[in-house]
Amino acid sequence: MTAHNPAMRRRLRRRIALMSAVAAGGLLLAACGGNDMEGMDNGSGSSASTASTPAAGDNPAPGTFNDADVMFAQMMIPHHEQALEMAKLADGRASDAEIKTLVADIEKAQVPEIQTMKSWLKAWGKPESAEEGMPGMDHGSGGVEHGSGMAGMMSEEDMQKLEAAKGTEFDRMFAEMMIEHHEGAITMAEDEQKNGRNTTAKKLAAAVVRAQTTEVEKFDQILDRI
Known part of the structure; x- marks a missing residue:
């Protein structure tokens, strides 16, 4: 197995920091919408101006989508990436x-x-x-911990x-x-089920909840016997 890659770790930390900032920004926009209520999606709290219906054809997630769907994917990707990083450490350990x-x-x-x-x-x-x-972010600081603001993420330590x-x-x-990591993913997936609009994304969120809840139960059982 290759050694743990510090550069990859730094890239993942930077990505997580950016996504955490986006999540905070989304909450701020929802709270400070001003008097312009025409663009609000009453079903999800996301801006309808960013919801769209991409052309069908080979679209892997057909139908409308909203900010919650986009954020679910953008945040779950680095969350899954850290889970895979943890899984790779099991080799030989x-x-x-x-x-x-x-x-x-x-x-x-x-992975899929x-x-x-x-x-x-x-x-x-x-x-x-x-x-x-996010042009205002300091991409070169390298001082952000893995789990900044994202549920269940492990720190560098x-x-x-x-x-x-x-x-x-x-x-x-x-x-x-x-x-802890899975519980964070379950929380994110439950948020997508509640606030998302895209049917395909909500189905994957439901699958994440089912699979990772089962795995949490198995890890609990392992801890009881080792």
Whole structure:
């Protein structure tokens, strides 16, 4: 297995910081909409001006979409990427057979989900992250922690501790961290189910809730016996 990539870590931290800023900005816009109520979508609280219906054809997420759908994809992508980063650390470190099975399940589910969400954003004409729309961000600071403002994200220190662990210590730490990580993803997916508009995105959110709730239960059982 290759060594943990610091440059990749920095890119992921930067991306998460940007997405957290976008999430905060979305809340601010919702709270400070002024007197112009014509563009508000009463069903989701998102601006109807950004909701669209892309052409059908090969569109992977046909139908209308809103800001909540876009944010779900943009935030869940780096969230999944960190889960995969954690899963890769299990190679040569995990000792429990069930942990290894769950690692394989996570990789099998989340790699294609990332690609799916990227395809939505491309079809919707939206960037994979908000970086393009945040010119005021200091991209070179490198001082933002992994989990800034995003539910369930591990910090840089958490990731370093996990990387240094081995055997049963790794298994327990991995299970505890992945429970927290999954609970964050479940919260994000439940928000999408409540506030999103796109049927395809809401279906994936429901699948995330089901799969990751089951995995949380399995990790809990592992912690009870190791």
